[in-house]
Amino acid sequence: MADADLQEPQGEVEYMVLGCGSIGYNVIEELESETRSILVVDKDEKRVKDLLDQNYDAVTGDIRDPTLLDTLRVPKVVFVLSSEKDANLAAVQAIKARYPEAEVIARAMDPLSQSALEAAGAENVIYPQEVVAKAAVHQIRRLHVTRIAQRLFRLLESWEGVLGIVTHNNPDPDAISSAMALAAIARAASDRRLQTRILYDGNIGHQENRAFVNLLDIRMEKCTAQQLKECRYLAMVDASAPGINNTIPRGTPINIVIDHHRTEEQVVTATDFVDIRPGMGATASILTQYLQDLDVPVDKKVATGLLYGIRADTRDFRRNVTPQDLNYVAFLMPLADNELLDKIMSPSISKETLDVLGKAIQDRVIRSGYLFSNVGYIRNRDALPQAADYLLNLEGVNTALIYGIGDTGIILIARSRDVRINLGNVLAEAFGEIGDAGGHPNMAAAVIPLTVFSMVEDKEKLLSLVIDPILKRFENIVGLEKKEGAQ
Numbered sequence: 235m236a237d238a239d240l241q242e243p244q245g246e247v248e249y250m251v252l253g254c255g256s257i258g259y260n261v262i263e264e265l266e267s268e269t270r271s272i273l274v275v276d277k278d279e280k281r282v283k284d285l286l287d288q289n290y291d292a293v294t295g296d297i298r299d300p301t302l303l304d305t306l307r308v309p310k311v312v313f314v315l316s317s318e319k320d321a322n323l324a325a326v327q328a329i330k331a332r333y334p335e336a337e338v339i340a341r342a343m344d345p346l347s348q349s350a351l352e353a354a355g356a357e358n359v360i361y362p363q364e365v366v367a368k369a370a371v372h373q374i375r376r377l378h379v380t381r382i383a384q385r386l387f388r389l390l391e392s393w394e395g396v397l398g399i400v401t402h403n404n405p406d407p408d409a410i411s412s413a414m415a416l417a418a419i420a421r422a423a424s425d426r427r428l429q430t431r432i433l434y435d436g437n438i439g440h441q442e443n444r445a446f447v448n449l450l451d452i453r454m455e456k457c458t459a460q461q462l463k464e465c466r467y468l469a470m471v472d473a474s475a476p477g478i479n480n481t482i483p484r485g486t487p488i489n490i491v492i493d494h495h496r497t498e499e500q501v502v503t504a505t506d507f508v509d510i511r512p513g514m515g516a517t518a519s520i521l522t523q524y525l526q527d528l529d530v531p532v533d534k535k536v537a538t539g540l541l542y543g544i545r546a547d548t549r550d551f552r553r554n555v556t557p558q559d560l561n562y563v564a565f566l567m568p569l570a571d572n573e574l575l576d577k578i579m580s581p582s583i584s585k586e587t588l589d590v591l592g593k594a595i596q597d598r599v600i601r602s603g604y605l606f607s608n609v610g611y612i613r614n615r616d617a618l619p620q621a622a623d624y625l626l627n628l629e630g631v632n633t634a635l636i637y638g639i640g641d642t643g644i645i646l647i648a649r650s651r652d653v654r655i656n657l658g659n660v661l662a663e664a665f666g667e668i669g670d671a672g673g674h675p676n677m678a679a680a681v682i683p684l685t686v687f688s689m690v691e692d693k694e695k696l697l698s699l700v701i702d703p704i705l706k707r708f709e710n711i712v713g714l715e716k717k718e719g720a721q
């Protein structure tokens with residue numbers, strides 16, 4: 235033990251590198267910026283001498299030798315990096331037997347030794363071939379998306395006139411912020427030769443969305459035939475084809491499509507530029523990548539909008555979110571206006587939403603965990619999901635189905651906490667044939683058009699006449715038996 239004492243004049247070592255071939259040497263060089271408190275063990279005397287000449291701490295030793303650890307104090311972190319598979323395994327086993335607390339990063343020589351090293355207790359096993367392959371693929375993907383951004387930039391650079399940026403109907407923050415970002419890129423690329431207009435149809439109903447548009451002072455215009463005529467170019471964001479969830483006549487030539495929804499390829503017919511990435515959590519993430527790669531200045535409003543767009547489309551970064559989405563969030567964070575973001579997220583409730591909520595609470599019927607509520611005639615359909623979200627919090631309620639009638643049809647919104655049912659499927663099965671229905675396992679919606687009856691003055695009366703058989707379909711599928719006093 236006297237030897238060991240002699241060997242440690244400069245106190246504790248932070249890192250130990252066992253086996254110092256080319257990978258080991260690269261590791262100590264990498265660590266050097268942080269610390270020189272590294273002890274290297276290698277069996278090659280010449281190499282050890284070289285390291286000593288370079289002022290590294292190094293000793294000659296065979297990492298296979300179990301007595302090696304008798305004389306060396308093992309630090310918290312050990313790299314086992316020789317090019318011999320058995321030696322690496324023996325070293326990991328010896329370290330873990332004596333110093334179970336040490337964190338061991340080991341180099342595997344093939345996929346098989348990877349699992350052997352893991353079984354021996356290595357915290358981290360690196361198979362260099364795989365690391366290089368991953369890095370290569372990552373780099374090429376990165377390059378690929380950068381090229382896409384550059385292509386868009388060059389395209390916009392060459393255009394003059396008016397570019398109409400069309401969102402889907404009832405645009406949400408993802409669509410709206412993506413449109414803002416595309417407008418910013420167009421401005422930067424064309425040096426303002428290209429004007430932009432953000433066009434939409436439907437409503438911006440959800441109060442958070444209205445707050446979003448108002449607070450960020452976003453100029454959006456209703457998409458009319460006249461508007462379309464004035465646009466020399468058309469782009470679609472968060473939507474991919476004319477006539478599908480937007481009011482652009484089918485067959486209208488579209489120049490640019492940027493979207494993250496999975497679409498059947500033959501539907502997309504943009505003439506100049508298509509970027510559809512179903513892997514992404516939000517279209518706003520794609521636009522953020524463009525801004526970042528193109529080095530287009532991102533003003534506070536655009537950054538705040540995009541950040542909110544990604545947040546909303548991924549349900550607070552919980553649904554379909556990818557590491558890339560989070561990277562873009564990190565990029566936007568310091569550029570965004572936090573105070574504004576807070577204001578958007580806690581808007582005051584509109585009178586209409588309050589009315590709908592009141593009605594939904596008052597007229598609720600609860601049967602074996604299912605809550606049904608008729609809110610009658612509604613002008614703003616976005617009040618319905620808010621009411622459903624709210625009522626789901628009531629005690630004894632696992633699933634809430636709120637319905638009302640608008641100018642063109644019956645709207646049903648469902649929310650559930652019950653993991654046994656898949657609402658999207660249930661609604662599609664119940665109402666798919668008579669309307670538009672579907673969604674996610676715990677949130678879904680259906681719209682049943684009432685073309686024939688749309689002339690009827692008294693919508694509430696109409697709803698009460700037709701709703702029973704409609705709800706029956708839902709009840710049958712979820713297995714709710716008719717009980718007294720229902721409806």
Ligand SMILES: [Mn+2]
Nearest residue numbers: 408472517547
């Ligand atoms: Mn979206």
